[in-house]
Amino acid sequence: MTEGLKDPAKDTQDRARDGLTRRQWGRGVLAMGGAVALAPFPAGPAAASTGNGHRTLQHGTPRQAGLLTGHLRQLVLDAQTFLAPSPQHPWYAGAVLLAGRGGIVALHEPIGMAVRYAAYDEKTDTGVEFPADRQIPASSDTVYDLASVSKLFTSILAVQQLERGALELETAVASYLPEFAGGGKQSVTIRQLLTHTSGFRSWIPLYKAPTREGKLQLIWNEKLATAPGTAYLYSDLNLISLQLVLERITGRTLDTLLRDEITGPLGMDDTRYNPPASWKPRIAATEDARAPWSGLDRGLVWGEVHDENAYSLGGVAGHAGVFSSAWDLAVLGRALLNGGAYGRARILRPESVDLMFTDFNTAFPGDEHGLGFELYQHWYMGAMATPRTAGHTGFTGTSLVLDPTTDSFLIVLGNSVHPVRTWRSGSAPRVAAGNHLARAVAVRPAHGRTSWFSGMASSSTATLTLPALDTTAGPTRFRCALWWDTEPRSDVLFLESSTDGGTTWQPVPFTTRRRPEDPEEHPAGTATGWSGRTWHRLGADLPSAAVLTLRWRYTTDRLYVGRGAYVGALRVETGDRVAFDESRPTDAARIAAAGWSPSRD
Secondary structure, three states: OOOOOOOHHHHHHHHHHOOOOHHHHHHHEEEEOOEEEEOOOOOOOOEEOOOOOEOOOEEOOHHHHOOOHHHHHHHHHHHHHOOOOOOOOOOOOEEEEEEEEOOEEEEEEEEEEEEOEEEEEOOOOEEEEOOHHHOEEOOOOOEEEOHHHHHHHHHHHHHHHHHOOOOOOOOEHHHOOHHHHHHHOOOOEHHHHHOOOOOOOOOOOHHHOOOHHHHHHHHHHOOOOOOOOOOOOOOHHHHHHHHHHHHHHHOOOHHHHHHHHHHHHHOOOOOEEOOOHHHHHHEOOOOEEOOOOOOOOOEEOOOOOOOHHHHHOOOOOOOOOEEEOHHHHHHHHHHHHOOOEEEOEEOOOHHHHHHHOOOOOOOOOOOOEOOOOEEOOHHHHHHHOOOOOEEEEEOOOEEEEEEOOOOEEEEEEEOOOOOOHHHOOOOHHHHHHHHHHHHHOOOOOOOOOOEEEOOOOOOOEEEEEOOOEOOOOOOEEEEEEEEEEOOOOOOEEEEEEEOOOOOOOEEOOEEEEOOOOOOEEEOOOEEOOEOOOOOEEEEEEEOOOOOEEEEEEEEOOOOOOOOEEEEEEEEEEEOOEEEEEOOOHHHHOOOEEEEOEEEOO
């Protein structure tokens, strides 16, 4: 269901050691309007890398991780509120929260219950609880059914085969699986499976076919909902099909590939398909699966995969079925943020990770997607979302978010279908957690000790207004430092001026620049979206008026927010004099802030 600078010579040495230099990679990658073809790399299993190894994880303090303690504390407090009715039922029975930056896990906190309900009573819409002595609290090492987060493992396995030349992105799936061509699917490519642009509908009930052969025949016969490459349509069938390709070209089952190529090398001992019975006390329960809300009558699902299709495929499927713990997922995330390596083990080359974090769906704005990974999705990443932020969610209440921009990672593992899937809606706990982790990464003032921060409230308008100025002495120029990261198009920062005491406001066009890039014009006097999470120098010509008021106005919609906006070093020069300079205490005291607040971070 559905920081720091790196020595260029050392960088080249590292890549050469791992089998590729930048130049060799450049020859092996061909950009074709969003499509990428990879030249083959040396074959072989995922192996330990040589040298001194790559960053691994350890528990530490928020300060050691470069994170602000108060915002991590609030992350946990907010997560706990979703254990209560939100609004009618709990969003999850329990969860494990893990957040960190660099090599430090600064937060690893279980909340609520891993096992609470024995059944669901549809007549009263209530959960039937286990006796208190049979309920199991969530613990830091609780294992969760990852649901669709499993797709990331299948995608990594596919990219490994791209590296080894056994798979090509732009090659038709049917060239590896001739049976796949049925139903007019002969032109669907491997890339389209990985980016959900194949044209498959979201899912089909494979579990209704009594045999594995019958289930596969349903896939072979399936007709596409849209022509390949013409639309984004998220589908479990894409990753199930990719599983079949991988098993065909390697001669190994998907669970064996997972163990040999990812979890074994990375030491992810809590991650596997079909966990043994001995793991059951550590596993979070999922749903009381019965008709009509479930396709199969199974009762309480606990220790087995929740997804019906994955269950009918023996628990091993490309779209669902992997069980894991928060720490193991953090190890995987750290490996990817390291460029594919963890300690001495390497599972991917840095260039391959770049591909997984690169948007192939530029033709479908809002549905940004790398190879397997979703990108820039505020609806569950919250303010962690950037064009390079990668992640995925799972139907059972799981999510993984990786932000290369700040080198931070967030894992939320919850059992939100316990006791029934209809109790939860939306993704509010994930968004709240993402917002708090993003806020925990400080934005230091560009100049001086403080800057002005817009805040991160939704459905709000915040204004920062300079005192009225006389700009008739000559050409007038406004300058300041500006930092912004907002939900694109929905949340907007405006620079405006008024000559009638604030009755009406007019946009002020401005220019921003961050070295070494060229200046960027903002003719409408607005800024929105992602600016690279760095400070920009801003300049604007102001109109001549005996009484001119200048303000920043930041507006957000009711849904999601970015990291917000910061301004500082506000200065207005008119003619040959300085009309306003925020560094002068008397001028700073005349700024009127509504919704904005001084920030030192």
